[in-house]
Amino acid sequence: MFQNRKMIWLHVLYWLLALVDFMFISNWFAQQGGSVYYQDNGLQVHPLLYHFISHAPTIILTAIFFYLHLLIVIPHFFERKKYIQYGLAVVVTIAGLYLPLRYLIEEHFYKWIGGSGLSATNMLYWSTDSSAYILRYCFVAVAYYLTWRWLTNEKETQELRSARLATELAFLKSQLNPHFLFNTLSNIHSLAYTGSSQTAPAVLKLSDMMRYMLYDSDATEVDLEEELNYLRNYIDLQQMRFGTGTSVVELQITGNTAGGRLAPLLLVPFVENIFKHGNLGTGQTAAIIIESEPHKLSFYAKNKVAQQGTDTASGIGIANTRRRLALLYPHRHLLDIRQKDDIYEVRLVITFPYA
Numbered sequence: 392m393f394q395n396r397k398m399i400w401l402h403v404l405y406w407l408l409a410l411v412d413f414m415f416i417s418n419w420f421a422q423q424g425g426s427v428y429y430q431d432n433g434l435q436v437h438p439l440l441y442h443f444i445s446h447a448p449t450i451i452l453t454a455i456f457f458y459l460h461l462l463i464v465i466p467h468f469f470e471r472k473k474y475i476q477y478g479l480a481v482v483v484t485i486a487g488l489y490l491p492l493r494y495l496i497e498e499h500f501y502k503w504i505g506g507s508g509l510s511a512t513n514m515l516y517w518s519t520d521s522s523a524y525i526l527r528y529c530f531v532a533v534a535y536y537l538t539w540r541w542l543t544n545e546k547e548t549q550e551l552r553s554a555r556l557a558t559e560l561a562f563l564k565s566q567l568n569p570h571f572l573f574n575t576l577s578n579i580h581s582l583a584y585t586g587s588s589q590t591a592p593a594v595l596k597l598s599d600m601m602r603y604m605l606y607d608s609d610a611t612e613v614d615l616e617e618e619l620n621y622l623r624n625y626i627d628l629q630q631m632r633f634g635t636g637t638s639v640v641e642l643q644i645t646g647n648t649a650g651g652r653l654a655p656l657l658l659v660p661f662v663e664n665i666f667k668h669g670n671l672g673t674g675q676t677a678a679i680i681i682e683s684e685p686h687k688l689s690f691y692a693k694n695k696v697a698q699q700g701t702d703t704a705s706g707i708g709i710a711n712t713r714r715r716l717a718l719l720y721p722h723r724h725l726l727d728i729r730q731k732d733d734i735y736e737v738r739l740v741i742t743f744p745y746a
Contacts, residue, residue, distance in 0.1 A: 615651030646683035
């Protein structure tokens with residue numbers, strides 16, 4: 392509660408303002424009503440210093456009572472939902488501690504500095520008024536404590552949420568990377584087995600992909616251009632198995648991609664899905680359109696589906712991407728995946744906050 396130095400100074404400032412209120416504002420109203428506990432400057436000091444000496448003991452007593460409740464009574468009773476015991480503790484501390492000490496201040500200390508004390512005051516009225524005054528600080532202490540607990544819980548909840556998010560994202564990426572690697576190595580193995588001249592370029596492209604996956608994709612976001620370059624390499628690498636110069640996926644990128652940021656390896660599972668399930672290499676092609684705007688990124692993919700069984704691993708890749716989108720771009724993305732007859736379409740729109 393007082394670990395922050397700024398918070399400590401705020402408390403000090405509050406009690407200084409309370410002292411100023413006692414010295415000038417409240418004292419003025421008291422004088423208008425004829426309730427004055429001191430009349431003469433018996434200490435023969437500057438009037439401002441005299442006001443300070445007169446009211447400082449009452450403010451100090453109020454502060455002691457406030458922190459007694461805030462740090463001991465409230466945590467011991469109110470926090471544990473022992474409300475009856477808390478009420479009794481308030482009564483006991485007011486009757487047995489606060490009122491006797493305030494009586495000593497206003498009866499003896501005020502007379503010592505030249506005041507009239509409580510000789511002309513109705514004691515029932517004084518007791519009621521003093522109790523009502525300090526009860527306000529009891530309510531303030533409860534409100535302060537509840538607010539502090541709420542803010543602390545919110546901070547702890549946010550820290551736990553952030554830690555869980557980081558852990559879950561790391562877990563999803565650990566599932567994602569081996570999946571890509573497995574498919575890519577399978578393609579290179581096929582090229583090497585047939586003695587294709589494309590084996591060496593494929594290995595270089597794989598090296599670039601692995602470098603990106605190992606060193607760049609650990610970041611929360613990467614440059615959009617880097618992600619798109621990875622996407623191009625992936626498409627080129629996959630198309631090698633269809634023959635030299637064969638293009639089975641038409642990639643179109645529009646808009647200004649410079650300066651854009653995106654979570655790494657976010658779009659690749661959709662492209663991978665085309666190569667896994669698309670009806671390619673038989674005169675059929677797939678289309679991928681990526682449009683980059685200042686605060687929005689749109690991705691669209693369309694392909695025909697081959698009449699084959701469902702690939703479980705590919706399904707995991709799409710499911711992981713859905714989860715990553717939910718974690719990284721909550722309420723800021725729209726993903727629509729649909730299949731009608733043998734046409735499979737993916738639409739993804741991600742909006743980015745204004746800088």
